[in-house]
Amino acid sequence: MFKEAFFLAKDNEKRLKFIFFLMALRGVVKIIPYLILYLIILEIITPGMDIGKALASMTNVSINSILVLTACLAIVFILINVWDHYLGLFTMKSGHKICYDIRMDLGNKLRKLSLGFFTVKSTGELNTILSEYVSRIEMFISISAPYIFSAIASASTMLIFFLFLDWRMAIAAGSAIPLAIMAFTYVDKVAGRVTRKREESLRRTNSVIVEFIEGMPVIKIFNQVTQRFHKFKETMTDFRDKNVRAVVSVTVPSIILLTFTSLSIAIILPVGLYFYFDGTLPLSTFIFILITAPSFSDSLAQSLFGYLHSKSPEGQAIKNITEVMQEKPLYEPVADTGIKNFDIEFRGVSFSYDTESILHDINFKIPEKSVTALVGPSGSGKTTITSLIARFWDVDSGEVRIGGENIQEMKLDRLLSYISLVFQEVILFNDTVMENIRLGRKDATDEEVIAATKAARCHEFVNQLPEGYNTVIGEKGARLSGGEKQRISIARAILKDAPIIILDEATAFVDPENENIIQEAINHLTRGKTVLVIAHRLSTITHVDQTIVIENGKIVEQGTHEALIKKEGLYKRMWTAHNTALGWRVS
Ligand SMILES: Nc1ncnc2c1ncn2[C@@H]1O[C@H](COP(=O)(O)OP(=O)(O)OP(=O)(O)O)[C@@H](O)[C@H]1O
Ligand SMILES: [Mg+2]
Incomplete structure (x- = not known):
């Protein structure tokens, strides 16, 4: 899907890659506050302390260091939010620019196709491609894809950091990943099937709407308003039902997926406690991993869900647009000579x-x-x-x-x-x-x-x-x-x-x-x-x-x-x- 997005972005490929890079970086930067938090924890709990000592030594903690770290935390949050704002603006502008270019490319393409193409594709269908589908690409470029990149980068950076702190805890945190991916593959299959049906229904709906409006004079002349309206209603009803089904049929599998991604916390807690009482896991590391685990699960869920939600509708849009783009234009010579007469x-x-x-x-x-x-x-x-x-x-x-x-x-x-x-x-x-x-x-x-x-x-x-x-x-x-x-x-x-x-x-x-x-x-x-x-x-x-x-x-x-x-x-x-x-x- 990303490959096709790059194909459609054409001259904007570098810009698109830059956006994805910035978003991945955004995902990595997101864990800076957690690092500061870790330093604060280390200020409070020095290695070797158990819970009792940690509580007892709370009064001796260097307030100054904690204040400085807290100030850093606040500053980092402000910087991240400012950066988010400008990054959001940049991705949104880029999304609009890329979509403008895609629409122009499509327009240019349509100009060069034989009329045969237009008898195969209805006006409604082409309208869907040029307006709705291109808008979906914009959503993909400026929202879904960056979001996915950011979430994947966050989850992986956290996992690497866990690995750096204690490899056993990293494995515990990551053990939910294969389960989540298995659940994901299943949901993906279900979602793919229902959204394909929904897409077909959408294209039909647009064709029927265009036909209904354009054909109104003929429909009226032949007194076919009732019959045609019946077809109109039937198509709209089908579209409504397909939409509802698309949502309903992925609800239960999605909950299962979410459960699996959240599972890492349920695994971390007992495993962490075991190693802590075993004396091999420092309290500071244990507390830190416990605090960050929800965010890790969140990022994991976001990346999988983000991909899942965008894959079918946006993938369909990309597929349909690519199809038109790859349609063979009428053959034209690169250069030609003039002609002398007009026989x-x-x-x-x-x-x-x-x-x-x-x-x-x-x-x-x-x-x-x-x-x-x-x-x-x-x-x-x-x-x-x-x-x-x-x-x-x-x-x-x-x-x-x-x-x-x-x-x-x-x-x-x-x-x-x-x-x-x-x-x-x-x-x-x-x-x-x-x-x-x-x-x-x-x-x-x-x-x-x-x-x-x-x-x-x-x-x-x-x-x-x-x-x-x-x-x-x-x-x-x-x-x-x-x-x-x-x-x-x-x-x-x-x-x-x-x-x-x-x-x-x-x-x-x-x-x-x-x-x-x-x-x-x-x-x-x-x-x-x-x-x-x-x-x-x-x-x-x-x-x-x-x-x-x-x-x-x-x-x-x-x-x-x-x-x-x-x-x-x-x-x-x-x-x-x-x-x-x-x-x-x-x-
Ligand atoms: N776009 C099209 N796709 C498929 N078949 C077509 C298309 N246009 C015309 N035809 C068919 O080709 C045949 C010739 O059509 P054409 O329009 O050339 O006839 P014509 O001699 O101009 O008729 P008229 O005098 O009624 O204008 C007809 O059988 C018609 O059904
Ligand atoms: Mg004719």
């Missing part, structure tokens, strides 16, 4: 999301500055083809090339700088209109943003928003219509001014006026670019340079509108169906 080419591309094959041996070429349309039934693989160009996923076999170069040999940032994507679904962030559009190019001036907005035919409706360009849209802001959102995303693409435009047309624009406005915006966006457009309304693509028809992940036809109509194949059938539907709309 797009698919060469024998096959692809599957999981095991089910989606695309089969796709071959086509889109010459620079030409327009290609992708058409085909729903689920045929059109969106998948476009996602491969932006490397949201990597191909299973074959190559996607831009300007003659395999896109896997390009740096990801450069590849993405060549492409503007306008998706079926528009994602808006909880920010102003201005900033949502500026996502297209972060260094664009306000004037450039406004020019792009005008070109995308958004200017008018943006001006009608309560605070114009400063209106917050997205998550909690103003609600926009589907067409308006689409135009915002076109404005972003216009602002980005990338040489390749990929358009995944929204299917649901029935309103002809909106349709015309969007078409105007698209015309502006695609002028002079290499364009790949997924079209659902065939009438908008009769003029394009070539149309590729996809069915079940294969190219079944390819050519101009006229050529395809003559073929009497799938395109022709789709065209007839489209016109019939238009006829319905007119009538």
Whole structure:
């Protein structure tokens, strides 16, 4: 667990080691007051004295020495407390710093993973990892681990000191350790099992919460509130029960463990008495060991308990974070050359999301500055083809090339700088209109943003928003219509001014006026670019340079509108169906 903590701390490894060292030192320093106490005892009871003499000689004790030692004791306590305060501050700050770095590392990692990763891990699960699990690491770094180190150092220093005073008493004090460790191993097994279940339940809980909130519109529309709430309640109940079980099931074993760690006192007393009456154990040593034994047991219990309590939850957190950190990012070359043109080419591309094959041996070429349309039934693989160009996923076999170069040999940032994507679904962030559009190019001036907005035919409706360009849209802001959102995303693409435009047309624009406005915006966006457009309304693509028809992940036809109509194949059938539907709309 400590090894993984160091792995996660990365550049902070030295800082972490320093904290652990300081805490171990803190554990050693903790016994200084006991040493002073020992000196005080020696002042009162000189070697060879028995209890009777010791009591009788109390009146002859050098008050001065005892006063000096007591003052030392007070000063040491003050120093230790001051040191504790600063050490606590330092470990807390370090914990926050290390966690900040871990969150940034995780964020950076997520940036470089393929979308595939996000379909395996739910939003709720990732949220748990980035917030709760990282916070647990912070607890581990700033509280549990230092505590464990300090306790282990205290217990060992005391044991060494006992050994130095009387080896037989040291063995008596240490004899509880194997028993405590045996009990510990047992508790550890029980705790491991119940906390694993609790963790699974926690992750499920977070997923259900996110799903419940995000899916609320759909849940309401389909009148599923009661059913969904039932699932919500079920998950919460399970989480509550797992939590309770996690606590209850370790209670009895923990008491057993505590008993074993306290056992050293029960052993020290009779053994000490025996050696004392035997005349081989000085009274001063006996009294000293008796006084320090509770603290020794305490440190022993603290180190074992500290480890036990942090091992499962914090170990789980470390394991999950490490898993994400070790996830393989998309391959990227160290350096790349530039490309000369923006032809797009698919060469024998096959692809599957999981095991089910989606695309089969796709071959086509889109010459620079030409327009290609992708058409085909729903689920045929059109969106998948476009996602491969932006490397949201990597191909299973074959190559996607831009300007003659395999896109896997390009740096990801450069590849993405060549492409503007306008998706079926528009994602808006909880920010102003201005900033949502500026996502297209972060260094664009306000004037450039406004020019792009005008070109995308958004200017008018943006001006009608309560605070114009400063209106917050997205998550909690103003609600926009589907067409308006689409135009915002076109404005972003216009602002980005990338040489390749990929358009995944929204299917649901029935309103002809909106349709015309969007078409105007698209015309502006695609002028002079290499364009790949997924079209659902065939009438908008009769003029394009070539149309590729996809069915079940294969190219079944390819050519101009006229050529395809003559073929009497799938395109022709789709065209007839489209016109019939238009006829319905007119009538
Ligand atoms: N993230 C994913 N994970 C697994 N399978 C997926 C994923 N995305 C799409 N698929 C599957 O791949 C196939 C092709 O989907 P794709 O989205 O490319 O279709 P499409 O042609 O764009 O359809 P539409 O016209 O409805 O947008 C479908 O069978 C779909 O279920
Ligand atoms: Mg699609």
